[in-house]
Amino acid sequence: MKPHPASRDVVIAAVALIVVLAIPLFHRSPAFEDFIIRLSAMALFATSLNLPVGNTGMVSFGHGMFYGLGAYAFALMMQMTDLSLPVAAVLAVSITTLASFCVGAICVRLSTDYFAFITLAFQMLFYSVVISWQSLTGGDQGLRGGIPRREIFGFELSSQLHLYQFCSVVAVLGLLALRHVSTSPLGQTLRMIRDNEDRASFLGVVLWRARLLAFTIAGAFAGLGGVLAALFVSGAYPELADWPNSGQAIFAVMLGGINSFLGPALGAAILLALNDAVTRFTEYYGLVLGIVILAFAVGFRRGVLDFLRLAWPRSSK
Amino acid sequence: MDLDALGACLTTPACVVTQATSGLIVGMLLFLVAAGVTLIFGVLKIVNFAHGTFYMLGGYVAYSALGATDSYALAVLSATLAMALFGVVFERALMSRVYGSNVLMQLLVCYAVVLIFDDVVKIVWGPEFHAMGMPPAFQVPPLFIAGGVVPPFYAVLIVIAALIAIVLGLGLSMTRLGKTVRAAAINSQMVSALGINTTLLFAIVFAVGGGLAGLAGALAAPVRSLSPGMGFSILIESFIVTVIGGMGSIGGALVSALLIGMVRAFGTIGFPQFTDGLIYIVMIAILLLRPQGLFGRSP
Amino acid sequence: MKLEIRNLTKTFGGVRAIDDVSLDFPSGSLSAVIGPNGAGKSTFFNLISGAFPADTGQVLLDGDDVVRLSKTARMQRGIGRAFQVASCFPTMTVAENLTAAVTAHVGQWGNLSRRFPPPGVRERAGEVMELIGLSHVANVEAAILSHGDQKLLDIAIALALEPKVLLLDEPTAGMGPEERWRMIERVRGLWEQRKLTLIFIEHDMDIVFRIASTIRVLCYGRLLAEGTPEEIRNNQSVIDAYLGTEAHAE
Numbered sequence: 086m087k088p089h090p091a092s093r094d095v096v097i098a099a100v101a102l103i104v105v106l107a108i109p110l111f112h113r114s115p116a117f118e119d120f121i122i123r124l125s126a127m128a129l130f131a132t133s134l135n136l137p138v139g140n141t142g143m144v145s146f147g148h149g150m151f152y153g154l155g156a157y158a159f160a161l162m163m164q165m166t167d168l169s170l171p172v173a174a175v176l177a178v179s180i181t182t183l184a185s186f187c188v189g190a191i192c193v194r195l196s197t198d199y200f201a202f203i204t205l206a207f208q209m210l211f212y213s214v215v216i217s218w219q220s221l222t223g224g225d226q227g228l229r230g231g232i233p234r235r236e237i238f239g240f241e242l243s244s245q246l247h248l249y250q251f252c253s254v255v256a257v258l259g260l261l262a263l264r265h266v267s268t269s270p271l272g273q274t275l276r277m278i279r280d281n282e283d284r285a286s287f288l289g290v291v292l293w294r295a296r297l298l299a300f301t302i303a304g305a306f307a308g309l310g311g312v313l314a315a316l317f318v319s320g321a322y323p324e325l326a327d328w329p330n331s332g333q334a335i336f337a338v339m340l341g342g343i344n345s346f347l348g349p350a351l352g353a354a355i356l357l358a359l360n361d362a363v364t365r366f367t368e369y370y371g372l373v374l375g376i377v378i379l380a381f382a383v384g385f386r387r388g389v390l391d392f393l394r395l396a397w398p399r400s401s402k
Numbered sequence: 403m404d405l406d407a408l409g410a411c412l413t414t415p416a417c418v419v420t421q422a423t424s425g426l427i428v429g430m431l432l433f434l435v436a437a438g439v440t441l442i443f444g445v446l447k448i449v450n451f452a453h454g455t456f457y458m459l460g461g462y463v464a465y466s467a468l469g470a471t472d473s474y475a476l477a478v479l480s481a482t483l484a485m486a487l488f489g490v491v492f493e494r495a496l497m498s499r500v501y502g503s504n505v506l507m508q509l510l511v512c513y514a515v516v517l518i519f520d521d522v523v524k525i526v527w528g529p530e531f532h533a534m535g536m537p538p539a540f541q542v543p544p545l546f547i548a549g550g551v552v553p554p555f556y557a558v559l560i561v562i563a564a565l566i567a568i569v570l571g572l573g574l575s576m577t578r579l580g581k582t583v584r585a586a587a588i589n590s591q592m593v594s595a596l597g598i599n600t601t602l603l604f605a606i607v608f609a610v611g612g613g614l615a616g617l618a619g620a621l622a623a624p625v626r627s628l629s630p631g632m633g634f635s636i637l638i639e640s641f642i643v644t645v646i647g648g649m650g651s652i653g654g655a656l657v658s659a660l661l662i663g664m665v666r667a668f669g670t671i672g673f674p675q676f677t678d679g680l681i682y683i684v685m686i687a688i689l690l691l692r693p694q695g696l697f698g699r700s701p
Numbered sequence: 702m703k704l705e706i707r708n709l710t711k712t713f714g715g716v717r718a719i720d721d722v723s724l725d726f727p728s729g730s731l732s733a734v735i736g737p738n739g740a741g742k743s744t745f746f747n748l749i750s751g752a753f754p755a756d757t758g759q760v761l762l763d764g765d766d767v768v769r770l771s772k773t774a775r776m777q778r779g780i781g782r783a784f785q786v787a788s789c790f791p792t793m794t795v796a797e798n799l800t801a802a803v804t805a806h807v808g809q810w811g812n813l814s815r816r817f818p819p820p821g822v823r824e825r826a827g828e829v830m831e832l833i834g835l836s837h838v839a840n841v842e843a844a845i846l847s848h849g850d851q852k853l854l855d856i857a858i859a860l861a862l863e864p865k866v867l868l869l870d871e872p873t874a875g876m877g878p879e880e881r882w883r884m885i886e887r888v889r890g891l892w893e894q895r896k897l898t899l900i901f902i903e904h905d906m907d908i909v910f911r912i913a914s915t916i917r918v919l920c921y922g923r924l925l926a927e928g929t930p931e932e933i934r935n936n937q938s939v940i941d942a943y944l945g946t947e948a949h950a951e
Contacts, residue, residue, distance in 0.1 A: 090816065091816050138506065144505050144506060144509065146451075146509065191686065191689065191690065194693065195689060195693045199449065199644075199645055199649060201449055201505075201509065202449060202641045202644070202645055203645060203689070205638065205641065206638060206641060206642055206645070206682060206685060207682070209638050209678075209682070210678075210679060210682035213678035213679055213682075214679060217675050217676060217678070217679070265813075265816075266813060268816050268817055269812060269813050269814070269815060269816060269817055270804050270809045270810060270811070270812040270813075270815070270817045270818065270819060271810065271811050271812060271813050272817060273797070273800075273801050273804065273810075273817040273818070274801070274804070274805065274810040274811065276790070276792065276793065276801075277790050277793075277801050277805070277810075279792075280789075280790035280791055280792055280793065281788060281789065281790050281791070283788065284788045284789065284790065284858070285790075285805070286772075286773065287772060287773070287776060287782075288776070288801075288802055288805040288806060288810075288858070288862065289773050289776060289777065289805050289806060289808070289810065290805050290810045291811075294811065295810065295811060298811065298813075328634065329517070332510075332513040332517075335506060335509060335510060335513070336510060336513070338506075339506055339507070339510055343504075343506070344792075369521040369524070369525065370521075371517035371518065371520055371521045372517065372518050372521035372522065372525075374514070374517055375513075375514040375515065375516075375517035375518035375521070376514070376518065378510050378511070378513065378514035378517075379496065379511065379514045379515075379518075381510075382499075382500060382507050382510045382511045382514065383496065383499050383500070383511070386503065386507070
C-alpha cells in the first residue's frame with residue numbers, strides 16, 4: 086500500500102523541519118543559522134519563480150520586483166504602524182499579490198515573445214520608484230532604522246535562534262503550499278501550456294487565465310520570501326528589487342533543476358554557499374559568478390536534481 | 403511635478419530648442435543600441451540581454467583609444483570595429499551553443515556576460531566614474547538656434563546617427579542581405595529552407611548589432627560619464643524602444659527612440675523626480691492600446 | 702450527431718481555399734475526404750473545428766449553427782479533432798496526457814483545491830487508453846513514443862473529450878503500409894464502438910475505398926464529387942482530376 090502522495094509531501098516537510106529545528110539544540114553555529122535564514126527567503130523566491138518559468142514556460146525576468154515589494158511593504162508597515170508582525174506580513178503578501186495580479190494582467194495578454202522584456206521593464210519601474218521616492222523608501226541608501234521587534238507567540242525575533250526557527254517554519258510551509266499548487270490540476274494545466282499551448286487551448290484551457298494565476302501566485306510567494314529577507318536585514322534595500330537579483334533567482338532555478346520541485350531551493354542553497362565562499366576571497370563576485378554560469382550553461386546544461394532524476398529514472402515518482 | 407515650468411519651457415523657443423536637441427541625442431543614441439536589439443531579435447528570435455555591455459565596452463574602448471591616439475575619429479572607429487568583433491565572438495563562442503535550448507539558457511548566458519564584463523571594466527578601468535571630455539576639435543563656441551544652445555558635437559552626433567539610420571533602412575530594403583534579414587524576421591524556417599547560410603547570417607547580424615552599440619558608446623562617451631553598469635540602463639531603455647516600436651522593426655525603433663528621447667528631455671523639466679517612471683508609463687500606455695507596438699505586425 | 706455544411710467559403714488573400722462547399726454527414730457515418738494536394742482538405746477541417754473563422758456559410762450540428770462559435774465552444778458541443786502532425790504534450794507520459802485532457806474537459810483545469818487528477822478522471826483516461834490500445838505504454842513519455850503511437854495518442858486526446866463528431870487529418874500520415882492498416886482498423890473499431898460521426902482525410906486510395914462508406918472529393922476548394930466508393934471509382938471528373946494532378950506532380 087503506497088502512502089497518499091499528498092501525505093507523503095507533508096511527512097517529508099515535517100521531517101525536514103524537525104531536523105532543521107533540532108540542529109541548534111545540539112550545536113549552535115551563527116554562520117549556519119544565518120545561512121538558513123537567508124536560504125529560507127531565497128528558496129521561496131526561487132521556487133516561486135519556477136512556477137511561471139519552469140512549469141508554465143513564461144520567462145519572467147522581473148521577479149525581483151515582488152521580492153522587493155514584499156520586503157518594503159512589510160518593513161514600512163512595521164516601522165510606520167503598530168500592527169503585529171503576522172498581520173503586517175499577511176498585509177505585505179496581500180499587497181504583493183495584488184501587484185503581481187496587475188502586472189500579470191498586463192503582461193500575460195501580450196505576445197509571449199517579449200514577456201521577459203516587459204516583466205523586466207516593470208521591475209525597473211518599481212526600482213526607479215524605490216530609488217526616487219526618498220522620503221518613503223530612503224532611496225538608494227535603503228530603508229534603515231530597523232524593524233521594531235515585536236514579540237509574537239512568545240517568539241522574540243531579535244534573538245537569532247528565534248528568527249531562525251520562525252524563518253524555517255515559514256519557508257517550509259510556503260514550499261509545501263507551492264508544492265500543492267504544482268501538484269494540483271492547475272499545476273498540470275500549466276505544464277500542458279508549456280508543452281503545447283495550442284492543444285491546451287483546444288481542450289478548453291483559457292490560456293491567459295491560467296498564466297495569470299501562475300504569475301499571481303508566484304508573485305505572492307516571492308513577496309513572502311521578501312518578508313523574510315526584510316526580517317534578516319532589518320529593513321529593505323533597493324538591491325532586493327534590482328535586476329541582478331532576478332538573474333540570480335533564474336540561475337538558482339536552472340542550477341537546481343527546472344523540472345524538479347526542490348531544484349530551485351537546492352540551486353538557491355548552492356548559490357548562497359558560492360556567494361559566501363567567493364566573497365571571502367575576492368570583491369569580484371560578478372566575475373566569478375558569471376564564469377560559473379557560463380560553465381554551467383555551455384557545459385553542464387542541466388540542473389542538478391534533473392540530472393540525478395535522469396540518472397535514476399522514476400525513482401522520484 | 404512642475405507643470406508651470408514645463409509650460410514656460412514650451413512657450414520659449416530657446417528652451418524648446420535646447421531640450422529638443424538633448425532629446426534628439428538621447429533618442430539617437432538609444433536608436434543605435436535598440437536597432438541592434440531589434441535586428442538580433444528579428445533574425446534570431448533572441449533577446450540579447452548583453453547588448454548594453456557592447457555599449458559600455460564601446461565607451462571604454464573609445465576612452466582608451468582617444469588617450470592613446472589623440473584622435474576622436476580613430477577612437478570612434480576602433481570602438482565600432484572592436485564591438486563588431488566582440489559581437490561575433492560572443493555569438494560564435496557562446497550564444498550559438500544555446501540556440502536550440504531553453505530561452506532561460508540564453509538569458510543566463512547574457513546575464514553571465516553582463517556580470518563578467520561589469521567586473522572586467524572595474525578591474526581594467528577602475529570602479530570610479532570616468533569623464534572623457536569633449537574632443538578638442540569640438541571645443542568651440544556653441545551654435546545658437548532661436549536662442550537655444552546647441553553644442554556643435556551634438557549636431558555632429560545627430561547627423562551621424564541619422565546617416566546610420568538611413569544607411570540601415572536602405573540596406574535592409576535594397577540589398578540581398580537586407581532582404582534576407584527581413585525575410586528571416588518574418589519566417590525563420592523559410593530562410594534556412596531557402597539554403598541561406600544561417601551561420602554566416604547570424605554572425606553578421608551580431609557584428610552589425612555589436613558595431614552599432616559600440617558606436618553609440620563611443621559617441622556617448624564625450625557627453626555622458628563612463629561607469630561600470632552604464633550598459634544596463636540603456637539596455638532597459640532600448641528594450642522599451644523595441645517593444646514600443648514593434649519587435650523587429652527598424653523604423654519603429656527610430657520613431658520610438660526619438661519619442662523616448664523627447665519624453666526624457668521635456669520630462670526632466672515637468673517631472674524632474676519621475677522622468678524614468680514617465681517612460682514606463684508611456685510604454686505601458688502604448689502596449690495597452692497597441693500590444694504589437696506602434697509598427698509591429700499584429701499576430 | 703449529424704453534421705451539415707452549408708455554403709462554406711474561406712478566402713486567403715483573394716484565393717478561395719474553400720469555395721461554397723455544402724455537405725451532409727449523417728449521424729454515425731464514416732466518410733473520407735480526398736483530393737489532390739492543395740485541394741483545401743485541411744482548411745475544410747479547420748473551418749469545421751473553428752481553428753479559424755469562415756467568411757460565409759454555416760456549420761450545423763444537429764441543426765444548430767456553430768459557425769460563429771470559438772473552437773473551444775465547438776469542442777464542448779462535440780466536435781473533436783486530431784492533427785496531421787501529432788499534437789500532444791511531449792514531456793508528459795501517455796497516462797498524464799490523457800488525465801490532463803479529461804481534467805480540462807470536465808472544467809477542472811484551473812482547480813487549485815485538490816491534487817491532480819480529480820476523482821474519476823483517472824478511470825476515464827484509462828478507458829480511453831484501453832480503447833485506443835495504448836495501455837502498454839501508459840507510463841512512457843509522449844516525446845519518446847513511436848510515430849504511430851504519437852498519432853494514436855493525439856486521437857486518444859481528442860476521444861477523451863467525448864466527441865460526437867471526430868475529424869482525423871491523415872491518421873496514417875508517415876506510416877509504413879502495414880502500420881497504416883493497423884491504424885485504420887483501430888479507427889474503424891473506434892467508430893463502431895463509439896457510434897461516432899467520423900470524417901477522415903486520407904491519401905491512400907486502397908484504405909479509402911475499403912473503409913469509407915461515403916467519399917467526398919475536394920478539388921481547388923470545391924466539391925468535385927461525392928458518393929459510395931463504387932460511384933467515385935467510376936466518376937470521370939474524379940479520374941481526370943486525379944490523373945491530371947498526378948501527372949502534373951510527376
